[in-house]
Amino acid sequence: MSYVPHTKDDISSMLKTIGVSSIDELFKDIPQALRPKSFNIPPASSEFEVTQHLKKLAAKNATHLINFVGAGFYDHFIPAAVDAIASRSEFYTAYTPYQPECSQGWLQAIYEYQTIICELTGLDVSNASLYDGGTAIYEAAMMAIRFTGRNKIIMDSGVNLIYRTMLYTYTSNLNVEFVEIPVVHGQSSREELFKHIDDKTAAVIMQNPNFFGAVDDHSDVVAEVHKRGALAIASVYPVSLGMLKPPGEAGFDIATGEGQSLGIPLSFGGPYLGFMAAKKELVRQMPGRIVGATVDSEGKRGFVLTLQTREQHIRREKATSNICSNEALCALRAVVFVALLGKEGLKELAEHNFQKAEFAKDCLSRISGVQVKRSSPTFNEFTVMLPRHADEVVYRMIDKGFACGFPLGRFYKGLDNYLLIAVTEKRTKEDIRRLSDSLEAVLG
Amino acid sequence: MKLIFEKHKEGRVGFTYTKADVPLALPLEAKYCRKADVHLASLSELDVVRHYTNLSRLNFSVDTNFYPLGSYTMKYNPKFTERIASLEGFSQVHPLLPQLLGGGMLAQGSLEVLFETERLLSEITGMSAFTMQPLAGAHGELAGAMLIAAYHKDKGSRRKYVIVPDSSHGTNPASAAIAGYQVKVIPTGPDGYMDLVEYQKHLNNEVAAVMLTCPDTLGIFNPQIKKIADMAHEVGALMYYDGANLNAMLGKARPGDLGFDVVHLNLHKTFATPHGGGGPGSGPVGVSESLVEFLPIPRIVRRSDGTFALDYHRHKSVGYIAPFYGNFGVILKAYAYMLKLGKEGLIQAAELAVLNANYCRVKLREHYDLPFDKICMHECVFSASRQAKNGVHAIDIAKYLIDKGYHPPTVYFPLIVKEALMIEPTETESKETLDEFIEIMIEIARLSKENPILVTQAPLHTPVKRLDETKAAREPNLRWQQ
Numbered sequence: 001m002s003y004v005p006h007t008k009d010d011i012s013s014m015l016k017t018i019g020v021s022s023i024d025e026l027f028k029d030i031p032q033a034l035r036p037k038s039f040n041i042p043p044a045s046s047e048f049e050v051t052q053h054l055k056k057l058a059a060k061n062a063t064h065l066i067n068f069v070g071a072g073f074y075d076h077f078i079p080a081a082v083d084a085i086a087s088r089s090e091f092y093t094a095y096t097p098y099q100p101e102c103s104q105g106w107l108q109a110i111y112e113y114q115t116i117i118c119e120l121t122g123l124d125v126s127n128a129s130l131y132d133g134g135t136a137i138y139e140a141a142m143m144a145i146r147f148t149g150r151n152k153i154i155m156d157s158g159v160n161l162i163y164r165t166m167l168y169t170y171t172s173n174l175n176v177e178f179v180e181i182p183v184v185h186g187q188s189s190r191e192e193l194f195k196h197i198d199d200k201t202a203a204v205i206m207q208n209p210n211f212f213g214a215v216d217d218h219s220d221v222v223a224e225v226h227k228r229g230a231l232a233i234a235s236v237y238p239v240s241l242g243m244l245k246p247p248g249e250a251g252f253d254i255a256t257g258e259g260q261s262l263g264i265p266l267s268f269g270g271p272y273l274g275f276m277a278a279k280k281e282l283v284r285q286m287p288g289r290i291v292g293a294t295v296d297s298e299g300k301r302g303f304v305l306t307l308q309t310r311e312q313h314i315r316r317e318k319a320t321s322n323i324c325s326n327e328a329l330c331a332l333r334a335v336v337f338v339a340l341l342g343k344e345g346l347k348e349l350a351e352h353n354f355q356k357a358e359f360a361k362d363c364l365s366r367i368s369g370v371q372v373k374r375s376s377p378t379f380n381e382f383t384v385m386l387p388r389h390a391d392e393v394v395y396r397m398i399d400k401g402f403a404c405g406f407p408l409g410r411f412y413k414g415l416d417n418y419l420l421i422a423v424t425e426k427r428t429k430e431d432i433r434r435l436s437d438s439l440e441a442v443l444g
Numbered sequence: 445m446k447l448i449f450e451k452h453k454e455g456r457v458g459f460t461y462t463k464a465d466v467p468l469a470l471p472l473e474a475k476y477c478r479k480a481d482v483h484l485a486s487l488s489e490l491d492v493v494r495h496y497t498n499l500s501r502l503n504f505s506v507d508t509n510f511y512p513l514g515s516y517t518m519k520y521n522p523k524f525t526e527r528i529a530s531l532e533g534f535s536q537v538h539p540l541l542p543q544l545l546g547g548g549m550l551a552q553g554s555l556e557v558l559f560e561t562e563r564l565l566s567e568i569t570g571m572s573a574f575t576m577q578p579l580a581g582a583h584g585e586l587a588g589a590m591l592i593a594a595y596h597k598d599k600g601s602r603r604k605y606v607i608v609p610d611s612s613h614g615t616n617p618a619s620a621a622i623a624g625y626q627v628k629v630i631p632t633g634p635d636g637y638m639d640l641v642e643y644q645k646h647l648n649n650e651v652a653a654v655m656l657t658c659p660d661t662l663g664i665f666n667p668q669i670k671k672i673a674d675m676a677h678e679v680g681a682l683m684y685y686d687g688a689n690l691n692a693m694l695g696k697a698r699p700g701d702l703g704f705d706v707v708h709l710n711l712h713k714t715f716a717t718p719h720g721g722g723g724p725g726s727g728p729v730g731v732s733e734s735l736v737e738f739l740p741i742p743r744i745v746r747r748s749d750g751t752f753a754l755d756y757h758r759h760k761s762v763g764y765i766a767p768f769y770g771n772f773g774v775i776l777k778a779y780a781y782m783l784k785l786g787k788e789g790l791i792q793a794a795e796l797a798v799l800n801a802n803y804c805r806v807k808l809r810e811h812y813d814l815p816f817d818k819i820c821m822h823e824c825v826f827s828a829s830r831q832a833k834n835g836v837h838a839i840d841i842a843k844y845l846i847d848k849g850y851h852p853p854t855v856y857f858p859l860i861v862k863e864a865l866m867i868e869p870t871e872t873e874s875k876e877t878l879d880e881f882i883e884i885m886i887e888i889a890r891l892s893k894e895n896p897i898l899v900t901q902a903p904l905h906t907p908v909k910r911l912d913e914t915k916a917a918r919e920p921n922l923r924w925q926q
Contacts (some may be wrong), residue, residue, distance in 0.1 A: 002789045003520050003716075004796050005874035011796075014803045014875060023795045026802055026819055027696050029665040036698045040567050044786030047524045054780060058533025060553035062541065069538050072767075079459050081493050083530075089507040089718075090500035093521055096722035098854075101906040102509075102846045104445075105502035106721045112448050115923040119483050125922050129723070131579040134767050142622075162767045169740070169763030170586075173593040173624035217475045245478050258767075267529075268554045269539030269768025270579065271724030283920065289722065294916035302908035306916040312582070312618035313857070317627040322618035324582040325712075329720030332496075339448050339492045340458040343484040348461050358469035377472050391545040398546055406540060429465040 002044065064401065066431050070381050070422025071211070071406040072133065072160045073269075074261045076239065076349075077426050078337070082263040085336045092329055096289070100304045107303035110291040110328065113335040120241045120338075121255040122248025123277035128289035129326040130274030133258025134166040137205060137235055139321055140254045140276060141167060143285045144203035144231040145176065146320070152177045152200040156188040158210025159235055161411040185375040186214040186383065194224055201230040203254075208236055208244065211411070212373070213357075213381035213420065215244060222251035231282075238262050238275070238334075240379045242350030247277075254278045263337030264330050273330035284310060287321030352425035353380035356432065360423045363436040369443055381422040383408065386443070390419040393442060400438040445502070445907075448495050449924050452485035458492050502907050503721070504851045510877050512804075514823045514854035514866025515613070515661065517691050517713035519793075522784065525717070525777035534776060539768040548753050555752035558769055559744045561779045562728075568782075568790070569690075569707050570700025571730030575739045576770035581688065582615040584708030584727025585655075587740065587765045589623030591706055591731060592653045592682050594738040594762050601680070603652035609638045611662060611858040616655045616686060625652060632860050636816035637666050647679050657686040658702065659693070659821035661858040661866075663801065673703025682706060682735075690714045691870070692798055692822035695791035705732045715778035726774040740765040796871035797822040800878060804867050807882045811889035815861050823868035827861050831892040836899045838863040841888050843910065844902040848884045 006014075011023070020026060045053075067075045086092065090105065097103030097110075110128045117126035130136045141153050155164055157180050168178070177200075181192045188206060197204060204225045209215045222232040233254045234247035239261040247255035259273030260266070278286060284307065292306035312319040341349060357380040365372040369387035386393055390407035397404040409416035423432065471477075487495075504511065511518040529535065533553060542551040562574040578584035589606070596603050606620035607628045617627040628646045633639040638656075654676045659665040666672070673683045685704035691714045693699075699707045711717050711726040719725070731739065741761045742754035785793065798821050805824035809817060812826040828838045842852030854866040869878055891898050903909065 002785045002792075003522060003872050004792060005872070006796055006799075010875045011799065014799055018799075018802045018806045020802075020819075023799060026795075026798045027665075029667050029819065030693075030697045031667055031670075034670060034697055034702055036695060037570065037701050038567070039695050039698075039787060039791075041564065041787035041790060042783070044789045045783050047522075047784060050780050050783045051524060051528060053783065054528045054557075054776070055531065055533075057553035057556055058528075058531040060556070061533045061537045062550035063532050063536050065541075065550070067538060069540050069544075071540055073539060075536075075538065077461075079489075081459075081489055084493065085496040085500070087526070088497065088500040089521075090503045090505045092718040092720050093506035093518075094503045094721045095511070095513060095516055095518060095719040097503075098513075099504075099842060099846060099852055100911050101843065101903050101908060102504040102851060103502075104907050105499035108445065108447070108502075109496065109499055111922075112924070115447075115449065116484065118923045122478075125920075131583060131723075132767055134764075135579070135583070162764060165764045166767065169590065169765065172762065173590065173597075215472065215476050241478070242482060243472070243477055245476055249478065265535040265773070266538050267535050268537045268551065268772040270766065270771035271773050272767075283922070290920075290922060292916040293921040294912045296909040296911050298909055300908055302911045304911050304913050304916050306913065306922075307920060308917075312614040314614070315618075316614045317617035317621035319614070319618045319621075322582045322586055322615050322622050323580075324615050325580050325719075325723040325725050327579075327720075327724045328722040329718070330724060332721070335448075336492060336496055338484065339487060339495075340489060341484075342456070342458055342486045343481045344457065344486065345459050345461070346482050346484065352461055352464060354472070355464055355466050355469055359466035362469075377476060394544050395546040398544070398550070403538065403541060403544065403547075403550075407544070410543065425461055432466075 065403040066401060067403045068405050068421050068423060068435060069403045071420060072258060073266060074422060074424055075266060075426055076261050076424050078263050078265065079340055081340055082333050082336050086329060086333050091332060096325055097305060100302060104302060107291050109332055109335060111293060111303050113331045114291060116335055116338045117275050117277050120238055120246065121277040122246030123255055124280035125283045126277040127286050128291055129331040130276055130288055131327060132272045132274045133235060133256065134163040136256035136274035136276050137163050138167050138170045139287045140233045140256050141203055143254065143282060144233065147282060147285050148202045148230060150200050150202040151175055152202055154179045154181060154196050154201060154204045156181050156206045158183045158188055158212060159205055159207040160211050186212045186373055187216055187376050193221060197224055197228050197230065199228060201228055203231045203233050205233045208234060209240060209379045209381065212383045213378040214376035215379050217245060217250065219250045239349060239353060242346035243354060244379060253282060259334050262334035264333050271327060271330055273327045273334055285320055288323045288326050349425060356427055357382060357423040360421065360432045363432055367436065367440045367443065380424060381420060384419050384421060386417050386419055389416050396442045397438060402435055402438060404435060404439065445498060447924050449485045451487060451491055451495065454486055456486040456488050458487050458489045509849055509851050510873060510881055511851040512853050512867045512869050513851060514868040515688055517868060517870055519716055519870035520872035521716050521718040522781060525780045528780050529773045529776050542754055552752055554772060555744055557776055557779050559746060559752055561775055564782050565709060565728060566730060569730050570698030571707055572733045573736045573739060574728050574730040576728045576775050577740050577766040578708065578727040578729055579766055579771050580723060580725040581708060581710040581727040582619060584729045585615055585619035586623060587729050588684055588706040588708050589619050590762050591735055591738045593623060595682065595735050596652055598760060603650050605651045607646055607651055607654045611660055611860050612655065612657060613686060613688060620655065636662050636664050637668065647675060649679050651679060651681040653682045653684045655684040655686060657689055659689050662816055662825050663820040663823040664816060664818065665821055669702050688713060689822060692794055694794035696794055700732065705735060711774055711778040716781045717774045717777040724771050724774055726771045738762055793871045800869040800871060800873060803878055804869055804882060808885055811886050823866055825861055826865040828863035828865055831889065832863050834892050834896045836892040836896045838865055840900045841865065844888055844899045845884065847903040847905050850881055850884065
């Protein structure tokens, strides 16, 4: 039997101690009428059989394609040391560090994670992580609503549609007013934005680089938001922060993002890592776990979960969020990844991504009928206009061995011929040239 | 231990990338760029590996210590599922692949895993359908509350209240409140069950749902559960099942048969996926027939030719709960676990979990107060009230256990039990381990009478002694700064 150590003798002696004659007697509180109407589960299999079955399923997924799809989720290289640390079962078979004396490893790792998130974003405080980049935006919006006592949220439509949709879903039963600002030439329209920011506005949510890949300096937007007493929320791509202006420098109050690019595999959509950092005056509105440094009874430094009066296990229906566990193991991957790279490595990673995407732009712009959008600078992802429906081009490129990009028409009306292309450090010059040649052939 | 940042040495390198193979482009304008490099330590790979390896050794974990943390089902996490989750065919798949035209065929393996896991969970719980999207238990609760809201809205009724018992997990009222509901709390009667007279008083057509844990947080199965469900249904309210304690019920009772309409499970509890130090979890939500149309999109469907596809055309769907299809890497491990155990293994898990909990209950009940002394399910809840009279509180017992190498039970929960000690041994622990633990617990009970200071001064053998939590909260130090 699987993973249970009881011998027959153990069971009979334990039943005797308990004073019952059978295991069934332990379940006598469940009335017969409530017993399962069916329980059609296949019989047990061996480890070998299950492994073979799942290897077969894994082989049905395509891993041969050269990937240029990003759209918020990126194919970066993961150093082996990240896997090695995340495979330490002293980390992965522990739970939330409620008992600090036997969880200092976890608590210190999370404190270090919080530090790197603050350093990356240029903000004061970070929590111990959230589920993903989308729930992080939702939590940030709710923080702003509580903090300002207002209920209007302005979102730039350069924010990933997946996240905007999540935000609508989460607030559908609440009294929250949303305004979406259209993107003009790949950038957020200042004119439209400024028109809508008013004294009812709780927050303005921007993404950088935005969904089209465009890099922006939102300092002017933030200044306008602050003039009206609202909060400015940024959703950012952490790898880009090795190069780009961090949200804190632009004046944002809260930064959120998807941390998947920091050493976490794509894994078909999860588990990922939502991160959140904020100015320190917002710390008591933050959701989720937070680790703090303190001292023990002998004055030695140690770490604990802190500011817990925000949380559901204390405050119940008055808590800042219902979140209980975070994504600790993913946060561990992120902190190990960033620690390994260090300041030079992080800069180098950002540089490679930027340079390779620029090279891809050059190559693709030489294809007749392909127009690389250059109205804004970009980081590692950019938009091209094709002479044909992008869906069809993507379809034909799969045969050539490429996942060549994300067709923007899926998320934006009127952009059927547009393709969003991501180029990470894993794509070689050769990959990019072949992409360009194949695209030319498909369009020819 | 020093922080990673305190081990910095200028000039060290932990990881290098291949030299750029493309011509250099013009840099971005300065206004888009950061003024200074990210302030991080420079370290060698060994520096980093040794640092985190040594940190890992400061944790108690299931693989190193008995971990009877009630409510969290800290059972053994089989190793083979880790290997499966790291197969490149699973770990390297971009979640947008199946959303590309013709891309559905590129992720058939992953879609099949999701589809089959939904089917297995539906059968285990007696529900009509599942969504795998929710990313944790509390996230499942929120998703469930949103489904309940969508259901009532569709019926044209705006209901205001969600009922929870006072023994509920904190996440229940928090999730209901965040979904837009007001919370009504029903007290527990002297028999340990929810007070049905009070319950009846609060039930009316403004109640959207009743959220219950079953077996409840005292580890007791309420034989009146069907009656409670029928009463809710009579006023048009839905029954919500918090699946934290499903481990006790595998093959013994199914929430669907008990009258529950919405169910969340914790794959990291019942289905043995690692807790990861507090996530990632997975909190799939199952529903009865009348709520299927509100489940989040995309739904995973099997076409007539046996292939799998994503279906977005559900106009009553609540929308997206997660960016994609859930915590796939976690779901995969739970799927492998279910296949490995099979029907008999799952039933046996419930039986031996209950056997272990009752063994602890009977062996310790002379030594500790047992507020509700009856056969328990997967966990038993003691009170340290007797010990507290001598100055030994639940927290002191916890710290003494740490000194002896045991992770403590959950303490001070459920809130309705003073000085609560909630013990959930799980089925994967042996009689020998339980006997050793019980012996220490008895020793603590004895010391509490004879020499309480030996308990209250604990822990003595840990990397840090008791920490000043007040200072941590009053003078928050939440990040390292030079």
